[in-house]
Amino acid sequence: MTQTIPAPFPALRLRRTRATGWSRALHREHILTPADLIWPLFVTEGAGVEEPIPSLPGVSRWSVDGIVARAKEAVAQGIPVLALFPNTQPERRSEDGAEALNPDNLMCRAIRAIKDACGDDIGVLTDVALDPYTSHGQDGLIDDAGYVLNDATVEVLVGQSLNQAAAGADIIAPSDMMDGRIGTIREALEAENHHNVQIMSYAAKYASAFYGPFRDAVGSRGLLKGNKKTYQMDPANAEEALREVAVDLAEGADSVMVKPGLPYLDIAIRVKQQFGVPVFAYQVSGEYAMIEAAVAAGAADRDTMVLETLLAFKRAGCSGVLTYHALHAARLMNG
Numbered sequence: 001m002t003q004t005i006p007a008p009f010p011a012l013r014l015r016r017t018r019a020t021g022w023s024r025a026l027h028r029e030h031i032l033t034p035a036d037l038i039w040p041l042f043v044t045e046g047a048g049v050e051e052p053i054p055s056l057p058g059v060s061r062w063s064v065d066g067i068v069a070r071a072k073e074a075v076a077q078g079i080p081v082l083a084l085f086p087n088t089q090p091e092r093r094s095e096d097g098a099e100a101l102n103p104d105n106l107m108c109r110a111i112r113a114i115k116d117a118c119g120d121d122i123g124v125l126t127d128v129a130l131d132p133y134t135s136h137g138q139d140g141l142i143d144d145a146g147y148v149l150n151d152a153t154v155e156v157l158v159g160q161s162l163n164q165a166a167a168g169a170d171i172i173a174p175s176d177m178m179d180g181r182i183g184t185i186r187e188a189l190e191a192e193n194h195h196n197v198q199i200m201s202y203a204a205k206y207a208s209a210f211y212g213p214f215r216d217a218v219g220s221r222g223l224l225k226g227n228k229k230t231y232q233m234d235p236a237n238a239e240e241a242l243r244e245v246a247v248d249l250a251e252g253a254d255s256v257m258v259k260p261g262l263p264y265l266d267i268a269i270r271v272k273q274q275f276g277v278p279v280f281a282y283q284v285s286g287e288y289a290m291i292e293a294a295v296a297a298g299a300a301d302r303d304t305m306v307l308e309t310l311l312a313f314k315r316a317g318c319s320g321v322l323t324y325h326a327l328h329a330a331r332l333m334n335g
């Protein structure tokens, strides 16, 4: 949309509408509210446990009781959705990630506890991928050469999704980047009468250097051998992201995610413009850590920077943002 210039300077002065606060408010094109936020939380075993994560300063793992307390805070601040990630105990991790299918795993206990306490006052989004459960830290099953197998992994992901849905998950969010998993998961959810359980597909997820602190948080960093480049996307590619999105929408995704966030805003806006579907962005752990490092170095003001980065996602057409700053940002907005 190019604008025609109505008049030459000085009749036209673009600074005129910026001169006062009321006028800036009147002319604001995009607005961020707490309802735009998805708050990721890390779950750990025990009771009354809080474990700070050094590479994510300000973020902790919480035992299930603490997760419920966080959920109540989120409701009070108007945050509509929580995203859960488990830090599985080492002895429950295995080559095949079977703990993902355990109806009493940490994830399922956390989902049930939130739903018991908050009901439909908040949505629960669950990550589907095997990395918090495998002894090798890959998102799927591997062969002898360490290659992540597609179709065999999808079968397990279907089981993982049904397990989460049975525990009460509202949004299933496959972050594994296997081919064909959205359609297979949708079909299984329908067959089990989970008609209203949504799928938010991590459709365009890149093999990124920005995931390090997250891997610390779920305890997979030390286990991971190699990288995830045979399934996550090459940061050099943009057209391919549009194909990924097209496929996942055709398979039944209700919404799509672009990940990481700020370095991939070009992808978010292109997806929005091309498909016109709900697009979400994941401002990932490394992005959070960069902001916090800048703040710690005295190079930036946290509050201003957090709100500015989150607003950028709205400008790019996102319906919402998954961010570790969610609670802080919501509090800022709520005054």
Ligand SMILES: NCc1[nH]cc(CCC(=O)O)c1CC(=O)O
Residues within 6 Å of the ligand: 127, 128, 129, 130, 131, 139, 175, 176, 210, 211, 212, 213, 214, 215, 228, 283, 284, 285, 286
């Ligand atoms: N399936 C794993 C998963 N789900 C979310 C993140 C990263 C999120 C973040 O960095 O905040 C990852 C890490 C990875 O792919 O290695």
Ligand SMILES: [Mg+2]
Residues within 6 Å of the ligand: 177, 178, 179, 180, 203, 244, 247, 248
């Ligand atoms: Mg795909």
